[in-house]
Amino acid sequence: MEKTTDVLPLTMNSSEKQETVCIFGTGDFGQSLGLEMLQCGYSIVFGSRNPRMSSLLPNGAEVLSYSEAAQKSDIIIIAIHREHYDFLTELTEVLNGKILVDVSNNLKIKQYPESNAEYLAQLVPGAHVVKAFNTISAWALQSRALDASRQVFVCGNDSKAKQRVMDIVRSLGLTPLDKGSLMAANEIENYPLQLFTMWKFPFYLSAVLCVFFFFYCVIREVIYPYVYEKKDRTFRLAISIPNRVFPIAALTLLALVYLPGVIAAILQLYRGTKYRRFPDWLDHWMLCRKQLGLIALGFAFLHVLYTLVIPIRYYVRWTWTNRTIAQAIAKKESPFSTSTAWLSDSYVAMGMLGFFLFVLLGITSLPSVSNMLNWREFRFVQSKLGYLTLILCTAHTLVYGGKRFLSPSSLVWYLPSAYVIALIIPCTVLAIKFILILPCIDKTLTRIHEGWERNPKFSESALNGKTDI
Numbered sequence: 001m002e003k004t005t006d007v008l009p010l011t012m013n014s015s016e017k018q019e020t021v022c023i024f025g026t027g028d029f030g031q032s033l034g035l036e037m038l039q040c041g042y043s044i045v046f047g048s049r050n051p052r053m054s055s056l057l058p059n060g061a062e063v064l065s066y067s068e069a070a071q072k073s074d075i076i077i078i079a080i081h082r083e084h085y086d087f088l089t090e091l092t093e094v095l096n097g098k099i100l101v102d103v104s105n106n107l108k109i110k111q112y113p114e115s116n117a118e119y120l121a122q123l124v125p126g127a128h129v130v131k132a133f134n135t136i137s138a139w140a141l142q143s144r145a146l147d148a149s150r151q152v153f154v155c156g157n158d159s160k161a162k163q164r165v166m167d168i169v170r171s172l173g174l175t176p177l178d179k180g181s182l183m184a185a186n187e188i189e190n191y192p193l194q195l196f197t198m199w200k201f202p203f204y205l206s207a208v209l210c211v212f213f214f215f216y217c218v219i220r221e222v223i224y225p226y227v228y229e230k231k232d233r234t235f236r237l238a239i240s241i242p243n244r245v246f247p248i249a250a251l252t253l254l255a256l257v258y259l260p261g262v263i264a265a266i267l268q269l270y271r272g273t274k275y276r277r278f279p280d281w282l283d284h285w286m287l288c289r290k291q292l293g294l295i296a297l298g299f300a301f302l303h304v305l306y307t308l309v310i311p312i313r314y315y316v317r318w319t320w321t322n323r324t325i326a327q328a329i330a331k332k333e334s335p336f337s338t339s340t341a342w343l344s345d346s347y348v349a350m351g352m353l354g355f356f357l358f359v360l361l362g363i364t365s366l367p368s369v370s371n372m373l374n375w376r377e378f379r380f381v382q383s384k385l386g387y388l389t390l391i392l393c394t395a396h397t398l399v400y401g402g403k404r405f406l407s408p409s410s411l412v413w414y415l416p417s418a419y420v421i422a423l424i425i426p427c428t429v430l431a432i433k434f435i436l437i438l439p440c441i442d443k444t445l446t447r448i449h450e451g452w453e454r455n456p457k458f459s460e461s462a463l464n465g466k467t468d469i
């Protein structure tokens with residue numbers, strides 16, 4: 001065996017942890033977990049198909065064949081993919097009565113009829129199978145970048161076995177969360193896969209928004225000039241149109257982050273209680289607000305980048321130069337307009353402030369930052385400053401539109417400018433929110449949040465429904 005990584009136990013009082021734990025599989029996850037456990041004072045024995053060939057294993061660990069290794073410990077962590085579990089049936093005798101920790105994940109939801117942990121329990125009926133660690137990645141273990149997921153979901157039918165695994169989890173500085181019997185394994189195995197589903201809706205929604213506004217702008221700014229003036233304006237596809245589509249997507253998505261909150265509030269006011277479950281679509285929408293917000297931030301970044309290059313664009317420089325020459329030839333000077341200067345400066349200023357707060361929201365959603373904030377601080381930034389961001393970005397767009405806002409000259413084939421459409425959702429959200437914070441309504445809402453019910457007969461539903469959001 002090659003020994004390449006030196007290990008010093010991190011904790012001095014490791015005497016009580018001098019427990020030997022066996023890890024089956026010397027792949028990425030086995031190595032990372034083994035190193036981490038050695039550092040915490042455990043003795044590690046790896047089980048491997050080819051003990052001699054195993055390299056890059058932490059110094060201090062032993063590597064034996066699977067059956068030899070199994071004899072060294074009564075806790076065995078199975079760091080092997082489910083597809084290769086079959087060989088364990090040959091070891092049923094030596095695994096009898098041992099604690100087997102299933103850490104495996106699948107590539108798809110419902111890939112197999114039963115969970116991997118239940119499958120393992122079927123293969124080795126005499127062992128106590130415990131599901132754990134599957135939501136922690138090998139990379140996170142190695143880099144100690146565990147802020148994102150310090151929680152380890154644990155489940156199993158034997159409570160003593162589960163307790164011992166939870167002790168290991170704790171000694172690694174992680175937080176175990178008991179999810180009950182092995183029947184919960186299916187749910188736990190779905191967690192790492194489900195993380196992605198939170199991005200699906202925001203992703204498709206932003207794609208639909210971009211495609212819609214892109215074609216809307218193409219009709220107004222490329223097809224219309226071509227049909228009526230025979231002008232080739234296709235160059236607008238490169239910067240001008242994206243610099244409409246991206247900020248419009250950012251603003252719309254930002255408004256859609258705050259829309260479910262106002263719908264929830266209206267629903268709670270209407271029902272007169274918070275003890276009733278929201279409809280599934282609203283629940284799901286509420287849960288993916290962070291993802292919606294982060295995609296919106298991405299679009300806002302693009303808008304800022306595209307805006308930065310405006311002065312160096314050929315088309316813009318050509319327009320300015322020609323205007324100046326035309327004025328020089330006509331010996332005419334356009335008078336300075338203080339109101340235009342005010343409007344122009346103020347819409348850019350609001351855009352910059354809005355963008356600053358937008359970035360702040362993004363920073364506080366990083367787990368390493370949000371872990372340092374208490375619940376009230378986080379809510380203050382996300383909710384209060386979030387609304388301020390929405391107000392500033394909406395005002396930025398409104399003032400940018402300025403006088404042209406609804407003027408008939410800006411209509412093309414009866415279609416208003418794209419930003420006019422983009423303002424509908426943000427203005428609606430802000431208007432409803434404004435009504436909701438009127439003292440009389442806010443007072444009722446606060447009482448509802450504190451548990452007051454208009455119609456106490458609903459309290460029955462508190463027992464089987466969801467209690468809070």
Ligand SMILES: Cc1cc2nc3c(=O)[nH]c(=O)nc-3n(C[C@H](O)[C@H](O)[C@H](O)COP(=O)(O)OP(=O)(O)OC[C@H]3O[C@@H](n4cnc5c(N)ncnc54)[C@H](O)[C@@H]3O)c2cc1C
Pocket residue numbers: 254257258260261262264265266268274289290292293294296297358361362364365366370379382383384386448449450468469
């Ligand atoms: C860049 C960016 C990053 C983001 N990152 C995150 C993130 O990391 N995490 C995150 O969660 N969101 C994130 N968001 C989304 C958003 O900022 C938050 O979800 C924000 O808290 C929403 O505020 P809200 O006031 O609309 O909603 P909430 O504060 O959730 O309130 C919504 C509704 O819930 C009800 N309600 C509120 N309090 C109670 C109560 N105590 N009891 C019962 N009902 C109640 C009310 O009806 C209320 O109107 C991010 C957004 C952006 C733009």
Ligand SMILES: NC(=O)C1=CN([C@@H]2O[C@H](COP(=O)(O)OP(=O)(O)OC[C@H]3O[C@@H](n4cnc5c(N)ncnc54)[C@H](OP(=O)(O)O)[C@@H]3O)[C@@H](O)[C@H]2O)C=CC1
Pocket residue numbers: 024025026027028029030047048049050054078079080081082084103104105106133134135136137138139
């Ligand atoms: N990587 C990660 O971030 C995470 C992984 N997991 C889970 O941990 C388990 C291991 O993952 P990972 O370490 O990434 O996988 P690897 O492919 O890197 O390692 C798997 C190990 O399984 C052993 N093995 C036993 N039998 C076979 C066989 N027939 N064919 C191939 N390998 C075999 C091998 O060890 P040897 O050669 O010593 O016999 C191999 O190194 C998986 O179930 C995975 O779902 C869970 C959470 C995160």
Ligand code: HEM
Pocket residue numbers: 243244247248250251254300303304307348351352353354355358393396397400418419422
């Ligand atoms: C540094 C910050 C920002 C600056 C300097 C800025 C600047 C600008 C400028 C110059 C325009 C006019 C573009 C043009 O003439 O084509 C514009 C338009 C716009 N901006 Fe911003 N902006 C900023 C941030 C934001 C943010 C954070 C949002 C929203 C989330 C936003 C939303 C919009 C919208 C919707 C338009 C109208 C797009 C159109 O139809 O042309 N902006 N911004």
Ligand SMILES: [Fe+3]
Pocket residue numbers: 027028
């Ligand atoms: Fe792998």
